[in-house]
Amino acid sequence: xxxxxxxxxALLIPVHLFLFGLAFPLGWIDPPSHxxxxxxxxxxxxxxxxxxxxxxPLFHWxxxxxxxxxxxxxxxxxxxxxxxxxxxxxxxxxxxxAYLLWNIGGWPR
Amino acid sequence: MVEKLEAEEKAYTLYHPRWYRPRVxxxxxxxxxxxxxxxxxxxxxxxxxxxxxxxxxxxASVERGPQAWAHFLAFMRNxxxxxxxxxxxxxxxxxxxxxxxxxxxxxxxxxxxxxxPGLMLSGPNYALWxxxxxxxxxxxxx
Numbered sequence: 001x002x003x004x005x006x007x008x009x010a011l012l013i014p015v016h017l018f019l020f021g022l023a024f025p026l027g028w029i030d031p032p033s034h035x036x037x038x039x040x041x042x043x044x045x046x047x048x049x050x051x052x053x054x055x056x057p058l059f060h061w062x063x064x065x066x067x068x069x070x071x072x073x074x075x076x077x078x079x080x081x082x083x084x085x086x087x088x089x090x091x092x093x094x095x096x097x098a099y100l101l102w103n104i105g106g107w108p109r
Numbered sequence: 110m111v112e113k114l115e116a117e118e119k120a121y122t123l124y125h126p127r128w129y130r131p132r133v134x135x136x137x138x139x140x141x142x143x144x145x146x147x148x149x150x151x152x153x154x155x156x157x158x159x160x161x162x163x164x165x166x167x168x169a170s171v172e173r174g175p176q177a178w179a180h181f182l183a184f185m186r187n188x189x190x191x192x193x194x195x196x197x198x199x200x201x202x203x204x205x206x207x208x209x210x211x212x213x214x215x216x217x218x219x220x221x222x223x224x225x226p227g228l229m230l231s232g233p234n235y236a237l238w239x240x241x242x243x244x245x246x247x248x249x250x251x
Contacts, residue, residue, distance in 0.1 A: 021194035
């Protein structure tokens with residue numbers, strides 16, 4: 001799942017961070033109206049896409065961050081704590097994403 | 110008698126003293142630029158996770174209505190958030206570039222016995238990345 005998350009992260013994350021973190025808020029590109037974006041994410045395929053987008057990269061982060069802490073800070077003795085924080089965080093994010101996306105209404109229009 | 114003593118001395122046992130492992134400093138990665146570059150590459154995953162958090166916040170705000178969506182956009186205009194997102198964007202692109210550049214190393218493709226050059230493996234990844242990014246942007250900008 002680490003490499004799947006890495007591929008999803010490599011392909012999709014930059015454009016999403018650019019649009020939602022910079023371009024839309026700062027007005028470089030006109031942000032979509034609420035009606036339009038609500039209509040977009042109501043579609044089941046859009047929700048599935050968002051679920052994959054929000055779940056796999058978190059597991060990619062969990063694995064990579066865990067080993068960075070081991071190798072970088074030499075704290076392998078804190079194994080259990082790191083394991084639960086990393087994979088627990090990834091699972092928490094996945095659950096939140098599932099909950100949010102499951103409860104989106106407005107389909108079909 | 111002397112031969113028997115020599116024979117005993119030559120007997121091997123299973124015992125081996127512990128291998129010597131020098132303790133590595135916590136700051137080993139600051140020693141050289143390639144080490145630091147490696148750690149920075151791995152830390153780019155933090156900003157990948159940050160983007161996921163951002164997307165979850167965006168989805169939640171869209172679900173709550175037009176005011177919440179506008180509030181989310183205004184929150185992202187905060188200078189601190191802009192700074193985090195700019196740095197995050199650089200790191201996330203760094204992740205993409207280093208990830209694609211590793212593809213030829215991870216997957217060695219041979220055609221008729223000769224190894225395919227790396228660019229032919231990572232190039233299509235870049236092209237796919239541009240295409241998919243353009244498609245996502247188009248969907249959101251229509």
